[in-house]
Amino acid sequence: MSLDLMSLERAVIAAPPGLDAAAALGQPASTLVRGGAFLFVSGLVAVDPATGQRAPGTTMSETRLILANLKRMLEAAGSSMDKVVKVNVLLASMLEAVPMNDVYATFFPDPPPARTVCGARLPDGCRVMIECTALA
Amino acid sequence: MRDVISAPAPGLDFRRHYGHHQSPAIRAGGLIFCSGMLPIDPETGERQHGTLTSEAHCIFRNLKLLLESAGSSLDRLVQVHALIYDSIEYDVLNRVYRHYVANGPPARTVWTAQSEAGFKIQLDVVAAA
Numbered sequence: 465m466s467l468d469l470m471s472l473e474r475a476v477i478a479a480p481p482g483l484d485a486a487a488a489l490g491q492p493a494s495t496l497v498r499g500g501a502f503l504f505v506s507g508l509v510a511v512d513p514a515t516g517q518r519a520p521g522t523t524m525s526e527t528r529l530i531l532a533n534l535k536r537m538l539e540a541a542g543s544s545m546d547k548v549v550k551v552n553v554l555l556a557s558m559l560e561a562v563p564m565n566d567v568y569a570t571f572f573p574d575p576p577p578a579r580t581v582c583g584a585r586l587p588d589g590c591r592v593m594i595e596c597t598a599l600a
Numbered sequence: 601m602r603d604v605i606s607a608p609a610p611g612l613d614f615r616r617h618y619g620h621h622q623s624p625a626i627r628a629g630g631l632i633f634c635s636g637m638l639p640i641d642p643e644t645g646e647r648q649h650g651t652l653t654s655e656a657h658c659i660f661r662n663l664k665l666l667l668e669s670a671g672s673s674l675d676r677l678v679q680v681h682a683l684i685y686d687s688i689e690y691d692v693l694n695r696v697y698r699h700y701v702a703n704g705p706p707a708r709t710v711w712t713a714q715s716e717a718g719f720k721i722q723l724d725v726v727a728a729a
Binding site for chain 2: 500501502546547549550551552554557558561565568569572575576577578579580581582583584597599
């Protein structure tokens, strides 16, 4: 791939209303940033798009909400779920990897993106956090 | 353009063996993004639990297979996330890690996290295509 000026561009992309959790929670982070050919998405937690507030629940409900929000924000940015190349899933408990995977499988096309899943200590009692890299 | 890299050996198809909804790796924008690499027997798909050292050897052997099947190699690694179960094994990781990235090692971050099935280590890597 040739390196032209476009491919070196960096741009902060505004998330749709209600989905810019990083800004709503006062975090020094942008929810979506484009760099070169890629779109980098901050770690997302479950947020109700109607209110912009956190929506804590089960691993399954949080996964469903996060991925529905991710789909909307990727599409608003001109990308899509089938352009996702890599997903990192952080779970409060690896015991819940199977229910996460069951919900996850309904959101991504076939063949799915590359993915890493791990258990981690998440802030604010979140059960799930998902970050991803997509083609812009 | 997004290319799916298929499993380089029958055991490394985690989707078939474990139902994980993921491709082994994706090539896009000049890079190869690999799914979290775990110590799995490349022929049988069986989990190879062991010490952090033995698990890391197994992972690097699998990673070599995967990257070479995609036209890349361990020498072309750009970034590595090493997720280990306990930071007390940091030096243990470094000793085995050196064998595989002898020349100009990639950027790396190491932290502690749980991996599936109680594995001691998982590698999450990006390589140049």
